[in-house]
Amino acid sequence: LFAGPVDFIKGVVAMDGLPPADRPEICFAGRSNVGKSSLINALTGRKGLARASNTPGRTQEINYFGLGERAYLVDLPGYGFAKAPLPVVKRWQELLKAYLAGRPTLRRAFCLIDSRHGIKPVDHEIMTLLDRSAVPFQVVMTKADKLGPNAIRPVLDQVEEELQKHPAAYPELVVTSSDKGQGIATLRAIIAGLD
């Protein structure tokens, strides 16, 4: 699935701008700055494909990427704190929620959690929305390179415990570093298996 071409399809700012629901798609959700866009770049092996930056609120549209014609990878705006005007942030948060609750071809949502921080109340809120919409989701831990193998253990315990409250959650976590490549092949295999 990742061997072929990857193309930017479009940036979507409203639900009626979504491309036709004609193929499976998977999306990447998470707090602003957690590493969603960087993960898409690591998965596709295309550094500048999804725009990443250190400014929370970088991605402000729903960005569609095509894996050939077989599937879409969807980069979502972050939730939580963002460096952008409040009315603008509100608009894209509403879009994010509408998308997560109402996309029929969404096969799996990957919920990204910073390996240093664990699940926060805003993450819990999004996961509850996914439960209610019956969208299966799986947690991907990001930025694992920022802490040692022992330091991550208590965070993984917290996440695993939290996931027991969410019926739509897969119990297995994927620990990744987009910078170092950790977990990227594993995640590619999971995505290819969904096709």
Ligand code: GTP
């Ligand atoms: P928004 O679009 O603002 O919601 O952010 P995002 O979740 O798309 O995050 P983005 O990919 O833009 O990354 C945010 C910052 O974290 C950037 O400075 C990245 O370089 C950095 N970053 C992302 N992934 C990793 C990682 O695996 N390791 C390290 N050390 N830094 C990372």
Ligand code: MG
């Ligand atoms: Mg982004």
